[in-house]
Each structure stands twice: as C-alpha cells, then as structure tokens.
Amino acid sequence: MARVLTPQAEDFPRWYQDVIAKAELAENGPVRGSQVIRPTGWAIWERMVAEVDLRIKDAGAENASFPLLIPQSYLQREAEHVEGFAPELAVVTIGGGKELDEPAVIRPTSETVIGEFMAKWVQSYRDLPLLLNQWANVLRWEKRTRLFLRSSEFHWQEGHTAHATKDDARAYARRILHDVYEDFMVNVLAIPVVVGRKTVRERFAGATDTYTLEGLMRDGKALQMGTSHELGQNFAKAFDIGFLGGDGQQHHAWTTSWGVSTRMVGGLIMAHGDDNGLRVPPALAPVQAYVIVVKDGEGVAETAAQLHEELKAAGVRVKLDTRTDIPFGRRAVDAELRGYPVRIELGPRDLKEGNVTIARRVDGSKTPVAVGAVAKAVVEALEADQKSLHDAALAYREAHTADAATLAEAIEAAGDGFARLPWADCGVEGENEANAKGVSVRCL
Amino acid sequence: MARVLTPQAEDFPRWYQDVIAKAELAENGPVRGSQVIRPTGWAIWERMVAEVDLRIKDAGAENASFPLLIPQSYLQREAEHVEGFAPELAVVTIGGGKELDEPAVIRPTSETVIGEFMAKWVQSYRDLPLLLNQWANVLRWEKRTRLFLRSSEFHWQEGHTAHATKDDARAYARRILHDVYEDFMVNVLAIPVVVGRKTVRERFAGATDTYTLEGLMRDGKALQMGTSHELGQNFAKAFDIGFLGGDGQQHHAWTTSWGVSTRMVGGLIMAHGDDNGLRVPPALAPVQAYVIVVKDGEGVAETAAQLHEELKAAGVRVKLDTRTDIPFGRRAVDAELRGYPVRIELGPRDLKEGNVTIARRVDGSKTPVAVGAVAKAVVEALEADQKSLHDAALAYREAHTADAATLAEAIEAAGDGFARLPWADCGVEGENEANAKGVSVRCL
Ligand SMILES: [Zn+2]
Ligand SMILES: [Zn+2]
Numbered sequence: 001m002a003r004v005l006t007p008q009a010e011d012f013p014r015w016y017q018d019v020i021a022k023a024e025l026a027e028n029g030p031v032r033g034s035q036v037i038r039p040t041g042w043a044i045w046e047r048m049v050a051e052v053d054l055r056i057k058d059a060g061a062e063n064a065s066f067p068l069l070i071p072q073s074y075l076q077r078e079a080e081h082v083e084g085f086a087p088e089l090a091v092v093t094i095g096g097g098k099e100l101d102e103p104a105v106i107r108p109t110s111e112t113v114i115g116e117f118m119a120k121w122v123q124s125y126r127d128l129p130l131l132l133n134q135w136a137n138v139l140r141w142e143k144r145t146r147l148f149l150r151s152s153e154f155h156w157q158e159g160h161t162a163h164a165t166k167d168d169a170r171a172y173a174r175r176i177l178h179d180v181y182e183d184f185m186v187n188v189l190a191i192p193v194v195v196g197r198k199t200v201r202e203r204f205a206g207a208t209d210t211y212t213l214e215g216l217m218r219d220g221k222a223l224q225m226g227t228s229h230e231l232g233q234n235f236a237k238a239f240d241i242g243f244l245g246g247d248g249q250q251h252h253a254w255t256t257s258w259g260v261s262t263r264m265v266g267g268l269i270m271a272h273g274d275d276n277g278l279r280v281p282p283a284l285a286p287v288q289a290y291v292i293v294v295k296d297g298e299g300v301a302e303t304a305a306q307l308h309e310e311l312k313a314a315g316v317r318v319k320l321d322t323r324t325d326i327p328f329g330r331r332a333v334d335a336e337l338r339g340y341p342v343r344i345e346l347g348p349r350d351l352k353e354g355n356v357t358i359a360r361r362v363d364g365s366k367t368p369v370a371v372g373a374v375a376k377a378v379v380e381a382l383e384a385d386q387k388s389l390h391d392a393a394l395a396y397r398e399a400h401t402a403d404a405a406t407l408a409e410a411i412e413a414a415g416d417g418f419a420r421l422p423w424a425d426c427g428v429e430g431e432n433e434a435n436a437k438g439v440s441v442r443c444l
Numbered sequence: 445m446a447r448v449l450t451p452q453a454e455d456f457p458r459w460y461q462d463v464i465a466k467a468e469l470a471e472n473g474p475v476r477g478s479q480v481i482r483p484t485g486w487a488i489w490e491r492m493v494a495e496v497d498l499r500i501k502d503a504g505a506e507n508a509s510f511p512l513l514i515p516q517s518y519l520q521r522e523a524e525h526v527e528g529f530a531p532e533l534a535v536v537t538i539g540g541g542k543e544l545d546e547p548a549v550i551r552p553t554s555e556t557v558i559g560e561f562m563a564k565w566v567q568s569y570r571d572l573p574l575l576l577n578q579w580a581n582v583l584r585w586e587k588r589t590r591l592f593l594r595s596s597e598f599h600w601q602e603g604h605t606a607h608a609t610k611d612d613a614r615a616y617a618r619r620i621l622h623d624v625y626e627d628f629m630v631n632v633l634a635i636p637v638v639v640g641r642k643t644v645r646e647r648f649a650g651a652t653d654t655y656t657l658e659g660l661m662r663d664g665k666a667l668q669m670g671t672s673h674e675l676g677q678n679f680a681k682a683f684d685i686g687f688l689g690g691d692g693q694q695h696h697a698w699t700t701s702w703g704v705s706t707r708m709v710g711g712l713i714m715a716h717g718d719d720n721g722l723r724v725p726p727a728l729a730p731v732q733a734y735v736i737v738v739k740d741g742e743g744v745a746e747t748a749a750q751l752h753e754e755l756k757a758a759g760v761r762v763k764l765d766t767r768t769d770i771p772f773g774r775r776a777v778d779a780e781l782r783g784y785p786v787r788i789e790l791g792p793r794d795l796k797e798g799n800v801t802i803a804r805r806v807d808g809s810k811t812p813v814a815v816g817a818v819a820k821a822v823v824e825a826l827e828a829d830q831k832s833l834h835d836a837a838l839a840y841r842e843a844h845t846a847d848a849a850t851l852a853e854a855i856e857a858a859g860d861g862f863a864r865l866p867w868a869d870c871g872v873e874g875e876n877e878a879n880a881k882g883v884s885v886r887c888l
Contacts, residue, residue: 029513030557031515032539034513035511036509036510039506042507043506062483063490065480065489065599067475068550068581069473069597070474074474086541087540089539089541090536091539094534094537095596096532096585106536113473137580153511153513
C-alpha cells in the first residue's frame with residue numbers, strides 16, 4: 001500500500017495534520033483560528049454529544065440556551081475572570097449599521113451571563129440546586145491554532161450550577177467529573193484518563209478548585225480532555241446570586257462550571273490513531289460496520305443489501321458502499337483512514353463459497369466468515385475491539401508513567417509520558433522549575 | 445381557578461408574552477434582541493431538532509459545521525445577498541485586543557462561506573450532489589424583536605446543496621419542502637401548513653425561487669414556518685462552484701438552501717395554545733405524561749414510581765412529580781401552562797379504590813382509571829390527542845380561509861385568516877395594494 005500519511009514516529013504533529021486532511025475531518029476556516037468541521041469529523045462529535053448529553057441528563061442537569069453576545073461590562077465584574085479572558089475576546093462594535101453604545105463580546109465562556117440570570121431565578125433554598133447545561137459555540141482569539149485542539153471558535157458543553165452549600169457544590173463538580181466525564185472517556189472513548197486536581201497556577205480564571213481529566217497521547221504527551229470547576233462564591237458575589245436559607249437568613253450560593261469540547265476529537269485521534277489513520281472505538285463510532293462491495297457479480301449486491309439490513313436490525317451503526325466505479329483499494333484505504341472498526345468485504349469469488357471477509361481495523365486481521373454468521377461475528381468483534389483499544393491505551397500509559405523520586409527525575413521522565421511525584425517534593429518552586437523546562441504539572 | 449394568563453380574545457400578543465413568561469420558556473437577554481431559552485423551552489426545541497434531523501438524514505444530507513465569523517468581503521460577492529443582509533449585520537472589529545485588518549461579521553446565514561468551501565470540494569460531476577446541513581446559531585440585528593418569532597440571534601438548521609442540473613436542484617429543494625418540513629409540521633407539530641411559492645418580492649436575497657410553509661395562528665394570522673430556496677447559479681457564479689461534467693466541459697453548479705428555526709417554537713405556541721397555556725402535540729412533547737402525586741398517603745409514592753417505570757417501559761416520555769410540599773393546585777396549573785398532554789394524578793382517596801385520575805390537556809377531560817389500565821389508557825390518549833389537535837387546527841384553518849373573487853375581497857378576508865385568490869387577479873400591482881393595507885401575499 002502506498003504511504004498515505006507521514007508515519008507517527010517520523011513527525012507526530014505532521015501525522016496529525018495528515019490524518020485530519022486525508023480522512024476529511026476538518027479544515028481551517030477563512031477567519032484566523034476558525035475551523036470547518038466536515039461530515040466525517042462532525043459525525044464523531046455528534047456521537048460524543050449524544051453520549052455525554054445522556055450522562056448529563058442522568059446527573060439531573062437540564063439543557064438551556066444563553067446568548068452568544070455578552071455586554072462587555074459583565075466580563076469585568078469578576079476580577080480574575082476578566083484578567084483571564086481579556087486578551088482573548090472578539091468584540092462586536094457595530095450592529096445594524098450603527099456603532100453600539102456598549103460593545104458586546106462573543107462569549108469566551110458563559111459564567112457571567114448565566115450568573116446574571118441565576119441571580120433572578122434563585123430566591124430561596126427551595127430553588128437550589130439549579131443545574132443547567134448548554135451545548136454552544138464559544139470564541140477565544142488564539143495566536144497559534146491547531147484543528148480541534150486549539151481553535152478560536154470551538155464547540156462544547158458548559159454546565160453551570162448553583163448550590164446552597166460548599167459541600168453540595170463540591171460533590172456535584174466531582175459527580176460530573178466521575179459519572180459523566182470519566183465514565184464517558186474510559187468506557188466510550190476507551191481513553192484511560194488520569195483524574196485529579198490542578199495546581200493553583202493552572203486553575204480556571206475565577207475557580208477555587210479545578211479538576212481535570214488528562215489523557216496520554218501516542219506521542220507521550222498529556223492532553224487535558226475536560227475540566228470541572230468549583231467557583232466558590234466568587235461569581236455568586238459578583239452577580240449577587242443570593243437565596244433565603246432554611247434559617248431565614250440571606251446567603252450567597254456556591255457555583256460550579258464544567259465542560260468538554262471538540263478538543264476531545266483531537267484527543268481521540270491522537271490516543272488511538274496509527275500510521276494508517278484513525279481507529280475509532282466501536283462504542284463511539286458513527287459507522288461501526290462498513291459493508292463494502294469489492295466487485296460486482298452474481299448475488300453480490302443482494303447479499304450486501306441483506307447484510308446491511310441484518311446488521312441494522314442487530315443495532316449496529318452500518319454503512320453500505322456499492323461504488324464499484326471507484327477502485328476497491330482506494331475505498332479500503334479511505335475506510336482505514338476514517339477508522340471504521342469493522343469492514344465486511346463482499347466479492348463474487350468468496351461469495352461463491354458462501355463467505356465474506358471481515359477486516360478489523362484495530363488488529364488489522366482479515367477473516368473469512370460465512371454469510372449467515374456475519375451479524376454475530378461483527379457484534380463480537382465490536383465488543384472485543386472496544387476492550388482491546390482501551391487495554392492497549394492503558395498498557396501504553398502504564399509503560400509511560402514513571403514513579404520519580406526527585407523533581408529532576410520527574411522532569412526527565414515527563415519528556416516521554418507521565419511522571420508521578422509527590423506534590424511535597426515539587427511544590428510551587430518545583431512547578432516553576434518544571435515549567436521553565438517545558439513540563440507542566442497536570443494533575444495532583 | 446385564578447386567571448393566570450391574559451385571555452387570547454382580549455389581547456393575543458399579550459397572551460403570547462404571558463405564556464412564555466409563566467411557562468418559563470424564555471426571556472430577553474441583556475444585549476438587545478438576544479434571548480435566553482429556559483429548560484422548558486429548550487426541551488421543545490431539542491425535540492424539534494431530533495425529529496427534523498432524522499428526516500434530513502433520511503433525505504441523504506450530512507451534518508457539518510462552518511464558522512460563526514465570515515470575512516466581510518464574502519457577503520459582498522453576491523449582489524442581492526449583500527443588499528438583503530447589509531443592514532442586519534453584527535460586525536467584529538476587535539480580536540485578541542487588536543483592531544482586525546478585515547472586519548468579520550457574525551453569520552446572518554452561511555451561503556457565502558459554504559459556497560467558498562463547496563468550490564474547493566466539488567471538482568467533477570461525481571462529487572455531486574453535495575448535500576450539507578448544519579445546526580447553528582445565526583444573528584441578524586433586529587429593531588423590533590419578539591421572543592422566538594423575531595430575535596437577533598436565533599437557532600436553526602441551514603441546509604446547503606450543490607447539484608449538476610437545475611432540475612436536480614429543484615427536485616431536492618422540493619423534497620426537503622415536502623418530505624422533511626411538511627411531513628414534520630403536519631405529523632409531529634400537528635400544524636396543517638399551506639405549502640407554496642413566494643412572490644418575487646418576498647423571496648430570499650439571492651434566490652431564484654423560494655418555497656414556503658405557512659401556518660395559521662389562532663389570531664387569524666399566518667406565520668412562515670420554514671423556507672426552501674432554489675438559488676439557481678447565483679452563488680455558484682459568485683463563489684465559482686464549478687465542475688467537470690460527464691461531457692468533458694466545465695459547468696457551474698446549481699445550489700439550494702433551506703431552513704427552519706426556533707421560530708417554530710413560537711408557531712407551536714400560537715397554533716395550539718389556549719387560555720390555560722401551551723398545548724404541546726404528544727408526538728413532539730418532551731414530557732408526554734406527567735405523573736403527579738396529589739397528596740401523600742399509603743402506597744401513593746410506590747404506585748407513582750411504579751407507573752413512572754411502566755410508562756417509560758411503554759416508550760412514553762414521562763416525568764414524575766412527588767413535590768407534595770408545593771400545593772397541588774399550583775403544580776397542576778404549571779403542568780397546564782407547559783402543555784403536558786396527559787397528567788396522571790394520584791391521591792390516597794382514589795387509590796383506595798384502585799384508581800388514579802387521567803387529566804388530558806387537549807380536551808380538558810378528567811377520567812378515573814384503574815391503576816392496571818393506566819399505561820394502555822395513556823398510550824391511547826396520546827394518539828387520539830395528536831389527531832384531535834391536528835384536526836382542530838385544520839378545521840380552524842378551513843373556517844378561516846376565504847375564496848375571494850376580487851382583490852378587495854381578499855384583502856378584507858385576510859384580516860381574519862387566509863384568503864385564496866388566483867394570482868392572475870392579483871399580480872404585482874395587487875401585491876403593492878395589499879401590502880399598503882398590511883396584507884402580504886404569502887404563498888402562490
Ligand atoms: Zn472516578
Ligand atoms: Zn406535500
């Protein structure tokens with residue numbers, strides 16, 4: 001097979017760009033830092049949305065929608081928040097042909113505008129907890145951008161909740177962390193994330209505590225896959241989210257916020273992809289089984305259509321490719337690039353013997369299977385490959401996590417994976433030193 | 445029952461505002477023309493998205509995502525398009541703390557940026573048709589706004605397709621019109637829309653033909669519920685979407701665009717609502733059955749939980765309300781306001797005789813039903829009420845559609861519904877006259 005992608009070992013960032021282009025996942029948009037997400041890439045995100053949304057609803061939060069534009073003055077009410085976001089704002093100064101009295105910013109995140117409305121909606125302790133989420137686009141002007149990983153506009157969900165007590169807020173921020181994000185990342189994305197807290201330096205602007213989920217990519221680098229923040233009473237004080245307690249007194253609420261974004265698509269690519277392209281975990285894959293006609297011939301089209309229906313009936317997300325005017329080799333390469341977990345190849349020769357070929361993306365195996373046994377074989381392959389992708393990622397992580405005895409050792413080991421070091425042996429001074437050498441303290 | 449809403453007959457626009465506030469559907473946002481859609485309103489939109497998205501995928505289009513910001517110069521490439529949208533643009537002039545070299549506009553619609561990418565992706569007739577859709581927020585600066593109906597930022601889907609021939613483009617624009625929009629509006633929204641073409645004056649800026657779906661609201665006024673446009677080769681020429689035909693020659697493609705938006709939520713409210721609030725058609729309703737504990741007592745909580753599970757198992761979207769610390773009357777009024785189709789009321793007295801009460805929102809009936817027969821009764825009620833809402837809307841429309849013999853008669857009749865008049869008897873001059881009297885020609 002001709003080389004389609006730059007090999008990972010040769011140049012990982014280049015491999016990443018190649019996969020995105022060749023699998024037709026995304027392209028740069030015309031305004032700097034913007035991106036066009038093409039159908040193959042967007043279908044992956046839609047599946048992420050569906051799975052995360054289910055879990056958010058199970059955790060009791062309700063979806064809503066807040067405005068894209070926020071009055072500039074809102075951003076200035078919480079001191080750390082304004083400092084954190086001021087350099088990244090896109091500002092609308094003209095609307096309907098006229099200069100605006102007060103400029104509006106495109107939301108970089110929605111704590112402020114949601115805080116304003118929570119203040120109206122929360123009156124008494126009976127209104128708490130208030131558990132809101134929105135799926136939205138946000139914008140943070142970025143100097144250096146990379147598709148999915150760091151783009152000016154990106155898509156995400158942002159959850160925002162208000163609670164009567166600090167304990168309740170903390171418990172909810174952690175519930176989202178574990179029951180929504182960790183569960184989704186481990187069991188659907190097959191990425192064995194490390195879950196922990198961030199250092200004061202790495203916290204979200206305005207948070208009192210930030211929890212993070214870190215995945216290890218196949219270049220030995222960590223990627224932040226999601227975060228959940230305790231905001232203490234910072235936003236509640238800035239936006240006056242107060243309530244009458246059961247004790248008859250006025251109190252400020254305790255708030256949280258939490259989000260995952262299209263950056264997870266980048267994480268998925270880098271955690272599982274190989275030199276032939278994406279490998280999408282079956283539990284996530286928009287196309288789990290790809291029925292592909294190799295060559296026309298007696299009964300081929302009929303059998304393909306029949307297998308397509310059978311697999312659909314078995315609950316498999318399946319796509320049928322009968323484009324025999326395009327060379328089979330090219331279509332097979334495309335299917336590998338896109339990471340479809342299972343390919344069912346039908347040609348007249350095999351079919352004469354009652355067989356088709358099942359090609360599995362994860363281990364690269366090709367096995368002849370009797371037509372009548374395809375549905376069962378596919379379902380089993382999908383389950384097995386979900387597990388083997390996860391186990392391979394876990395083995396890789398374990399092989400790339402070093403228990404360091406000293407800060408120097410940890411910095412050395414972090415060049416190729418995670419290094420585990422007691423915080424007592426690192427501290428803020430150690431963090432300074434590590435940062436200076438391009439190593440960040442990801443997770444406590 | 446105390447009066448909660450301004451009656452429709454007294455002041456319809458006021459009734460509309462009251463319902464939106466009291467059912468907690470939406471509120472005005474801080475930047476002029478923006479809106480906050482609250483969980484009850486957003487859940488309705490999510491159900492619309494799910495149903496429309498299914499049908500769009502069945503029609504072969506794929507979802508993608510294009511950028512929020514568009515270079516100002518793009519808007520200027522198609523003459524009618526720039527004229528149509530120039531007065532409504534929100535312009536970003538500052539990004540990342542610096543004045544931008546070229547200002548960017550927030551998309552008012554995405555024909556231009558999608559045209560730019562179609563030009564890259566379409567090379568040969570084999571790449572056609574190219575069938576794309578996106579779910580997105582767009583922004584058109586509006587002077588007078590009304591929640592859901594006319595807001596600066598709104599949510600919608602916009603489909604954009606490119607075809608090899610005019611006939612194919614036309615057929616697809618009509619397929620979307622009928623198989624996606626009309627089917628959804630009639631069979632899910634229970635709104636018997638009138639489907640037709642727009643006059644030249646009312647067309648979309650840049651279209652060669654615009655098809656529309658018009659619903660009749662309970663104040664006798666028509667509401668445009670969706671549109672599908674043939675764009676001819678206007679955008680293909682402006683953005684150079686060309687392809688090598690089977691004939692070996694270069695051709696320009698023929699494009700279409702089509703959309704429905706959160707305005708449909710407004711249409712839903714006004715087509716079915718009554719003086720007690722919303723009436724949501726069961727096929728759409730996010731909550732189809734509302735199990736409500738009237739008063740605690742022996743076995744009440746257990747039976748409520750059991751019915752909740754039974755209904756879920758029967759495929760009914762069900763919500764359980766056990767908040768007996770809030771007066772039952774208030775909770776029942778809220779359920780009416782939100783338009784839940786069926787309410788299952790459980791109290792200790794009825795339950796002693798093995799009964800619960802089924803209250804139906806559409807006809808206002810209340811019937812005692814044996815606990816064991818609830819699931820079946822609910823499923824039947826949902827089906828019957830879907831049909832009766834549709835039939836009532838159709839009867840209303842027919843009672844409010846006059847066959848006019850002259851333009852004067854048509855203008856007169858249009859004060860209270862639709863007037864049907866042969867276009868030959870109206871024409872552009874007649875359209876001028878009707879417009880001057882506040883009557884628009886909706887549909888040919
Ligand atoms: Zn955990
Ligand atoms: Zn039709």
